[in-house]
Amino acid sequence: MRVTLLGTGDTTGTPTVGCDCDTCERAREEGLERTRFSIHVENERRGESLLIDFSPDFRHQFLREEVPLPDAAVVTHVHFDHFDGLGNVFRVFDSIDVYAANEVDPETGRSVAQSIVEDYYYLNVIDVRPTPPLEPVRICGFDVTLVPVEHPPLLCYGVAIEDPETGSKLSISGDTSYAVPERSREVLADPDLLLADGIVPAHLCEYHPIGGRHEDDDGVPRTFGTKHMTREGALSLAEDLNADRTRLVHVAHYYPVEEAFEDPLAVDGERYELP
Template sequence: MQITILGSGTSQGVPVIGCHCAVCRSLDYRDKRLRVSVHVAVGGKSIVIDSGPDFRQQVLRERVDHLDALLFTHEHKDHTAGMDDIRSYNFKQQRDMPVYAEQRVLDQLKREFAYIFADYKYPGVPRVQTIPILDDQSSFMVEGVEVHPIRALHYKLPILGYRIGDFTYLTDANYISPESMERIRGSRVIVLNALRRESHISHFSLPEAVDILTDLAPQRGYLTHISHLLGRHREVEAELPDFIRLAYDGLRVELN
């Protein structure tokens, strides 16, 4: 399995428009963060979790020339706004794109991308096959790959993370139930959100995320959905336990 971080930034990305803080002015490429997304290559299949506003730029940068399925964690724009760009995969692969999400999320996509789902479609619009995730307790198959949903809360909004084999990806969470913690436990690689140092109403802070990863004790933990308020990459990493690193755009992790 190869895991590629397509984006590691919060909803505004880093640098933030109009901001001149040390992080936003940093020349370190790791401090340039597009909106969160991850690509998983496993079992000969290519899967992306979340297609935010930077989706086109991300898949071009990482040369993701083939895509078998798209999964969504929830319906917020920084996770869904790039779905239109699956058109290129439709044209190249000559098939509808399987899109997996909870029914609430699919309903939101149908409102925001009404032209995709219209009875009479404009020529060239994206073609999708929507597949609702109806049970957050049972695994499901994505193009032959087993995926386990992980329930969490984003303030009061129920969202899903995903576990594929020994890899778990969970972003935009501020609460994980004991049951979901046990579904994650045993993962060798975990990617978890950590917005900033201070507490936040809908995201884990850095101390909260570190505590969770310390409890779960993966071989490697990576922090994502990072804002400019967290600090510069190299300085924050110097404070972390050895098994926890900050994710950055373009990071690749091999898991055999």
């Protein structure tokens, strides 16, 4: 399993347009990027690949990394930085299967799968595959499971991807607070690589209108507001899940420059070969 981090940033990316903060300036100086979230997973044995989320930066990411176009894709939720890149399939693909959860979101009255069908009705190359959460489905030779996470007010899903032949496993937390349901944690557990949402360091919770939540025993917030984990929360989740290796994604430019490019924060273009 070859994993390429196409997009490791939050909704504005790093560097952020129009921002001259120290972190964005350092990114420009060193040629580092955190574009909007997307992960490419390749099954070398089969010569097939799977895309997790359609970033609005799709075109740039694929030109930059020179990875194969995906044979199938998963959409985790309908926020624009994970969803709106679907328009890039126009005149690029002959066809592509897109897997998305089939449960109806009370907030929107639609499932993620239904949102794709209705919002991208004009793209006849997309074959939407409504998928029940917590039930593995075979995609590109991998066993792929959508797991509910906590990203209010919308339903959102993490993803577990396992190679049934080698036993290698990639877990993606999805956009989530630290309050990942126990059943989802069981599915995500014991990955060779965990990609965990760690949007900001915990000390920045003082600047959020509602602060932080899910404090640890030392009072350190593991959730920034309600929707995303802090760096400390993501690392706590990694420990809970017994992850062999962890990289933090969905990273905001609000990290102080002295912390913004330190391990375990990921940047675009990182590649991992899972055993």
